[in-house]
Amino acid sequence: AQSVAQPEDQVNVAEGNPLTVKCTYSVSGNPYLFWYVQYPNRGLQFLLKYITGDNLVKGSYGFEAEFNKSQTSFHLKKPSALVSDSALYFCAVRPPTSGTYKYIFGTGTRLKVLA
Amino acid sequence: SQTIHQWPATLVQPVGSPLSLECTVEGTSNPNLYWYRQAAGRGLQLLFYSVGIGQISSEVPQNLSASRPQDRQFILSSKKLLLSDSGFYLCAWSVRRGGSGEQYFGPGTRLTVT
Numbered sequence: 107a108q109s110v111a112q113p114e115d116q117v118n119v120a121e122g123n124p125l126t127v128k129c130t131y132s133v134s135g136n137p138y139l140f141w142y143v144q145y146p147n148r149g150l151q152f153l154l155k156y157i158t159g160d161n162l163v164k165g166s167y168g169f170e171a172e173f174n175k176s177q178t179s180f181h182l183k184k185p186s187a188l189v190s191d192s193a194l195y196f197c198a199v200r201p202p203t204s205g206t207y208k209y210i211f212g213t214g215t216r217l218k219v220l221a
Numbered sequence: 222s223q224t225i226h227q228w229p230a231t232l233v234q235p236v237g238s239p240l241s242l243e244c245t246v247e248g249t250s251n252p253n254l255y256w257y258r259q260a261a262g263r264g265l266q267l268l269f270y271s272v273g274i275g276q277i278s279s280e281v282p283q284n285l286s287a288s289r290p291q292d293r294q295f296i297l298s299s300k301k302l303l304l305s306d307s308g309f310y311l312c313a314w315s316v317r318r319g320g321s322g323e324q325y326f327g328p329g330t331r332l333t334v335t
Contacts, residue, residue, distance in 0.1 A: 138322050149227075149311055149326035150265075157321050196265070200322045209324065211265045 108133045110199050112212035119187045120220050127182040127215045129197030138200040139180040140209070141171055143193050150196060156180060167191070187219045223248035227312050227327035234334055240285075240299040242330050244312030247293065252314040254295040255324060256287055259309040271295060272317060307334045 110131045119125045131137065138157050142150040154165025161173045171182045180197060197212040224247045234240060246252055256268040267280045269287035277287050284303050288296045295312055309331050313324040 140323055142326075147309075147329070147331065149328045150313075150324075152323050152325060155321060155323055194263075208267065208270070209322075213264045 108199075108201055108210055110197055110210045110212040112195075112197055112215045114215050115213075116216045116218065118218045118220060121189050122186050125182075125184050125187040125191070125217065125219070127195050127197075127217060128179070129181060129212055130177070130179045131197075131199045131210075132178065133199050133201050133210070135202040137202055139171075139173060140198040140200070141165065141169070141180075141182050142196045142198060143167075144196065144214075145193050153182070153195075187217075189219045189221050192217055192219045223314075223325065225312060225314055225325060225327040227310075227330050229330060230328065231331045232333070234302050234332065236304055236334055237301045240297070240302050240306070240332070242297040242310055242312075242332075244295040244297075244327055245293055246295075246314045249293070249314070249316070251292060251317050253317050254289060255313040255315075256295065256297050257311040257313065259311060259329075265311070269297070302334045304334050307332055 112129055140155045141153040143153050144150045153169050154163050154171055156163050156173045164170045169184050171180055173180050194214050194216050196214050198209040200209050226245050254271045257265045258268055259265050269277055269279055271277050271289045274289055285299050309329050311329045312327040315324045
C-alpha cells in the first residue's frame with residue numbers, strides 16, 4: 107500500500123539552530139512531493155515541491171527540502187529556525203498515476219522553535 | 222491572483238440539524254476542487270473531489286454529500302449532523318491540467334456538533 111510517514115510527532119529546536127522535519131514515502135514510480143505548513147486554525151499553505159531535477163528544492167520563508175530517491179525521503183530543512191516557524195508541517199505525495207487528485211498526506215509534525 | 226474562500230469560519234450546530242458549507246475560488250477556471258476534514262488538529266482525510274460541474278467523487282462513505290453547481294463553487298452538505306461530524310473542514314483547489322498538482326487550501330470552517 108502507498109504511504110507517507112512523518113516519524114516525529116513533534117520536533118523542538120532552539121531559535122537560530124538548523125531544523126529538519128523528516129518525511130519518507132512508499133509510492134511506486136516517480137511521485138510529486140510537497141510540503142505544507144499549517145498555523146493554528148488556518149488552512150494549509152504550500153511551501154515547496156519536488157517534481158524532477160535538482161534534489162535540493164527551495165521554497166517559501168527560507169525553507170528547503172532534500173529529495174533522496176534511494177532512501178525515498180523528502181526532508182524539510184531550514185538553516186536557522188525562527189520562533190515564527192512554529193507550526194504543523196505536512197508532507198504530501200502525489201502518486202504518478204493519481205491524476206490531479208488524491209494526495210497522500212503524512213500525519214503531520216509539530217515544530218516548536220524555542221526562544 | 223487566485224483566492225479561495227470558505228464560509229462560515231465557525232459553526233456550532235446541534236445533532237440532527239442540516240449543514241451547508243460553501244467554498245468558492247476566484248481567479249482561475251476549471252479547477253479541481255476538494256473537501257477535506259481534519260480531526261484533532263492532525264491528519265487530513267479527503268472527503269470528496271470534483272473535476273467539473275456536477276462531477277463528484279466520494280472517498281469515504283459517510284453522512285456528508287458534496288455538490289458543484291458552478292465551476293468555482295463547491296458545497297459540502299449534510300441532512301442530519303452526527304457528533305462525529307465535528308472537525309475542521311478544508312476546501313482546496315488545484316489546476317486541472319498542465320500543473321504539477323499542488324493544492325491550495327482555503328482558511329477552513331470549524332464545525333462543532335453539540
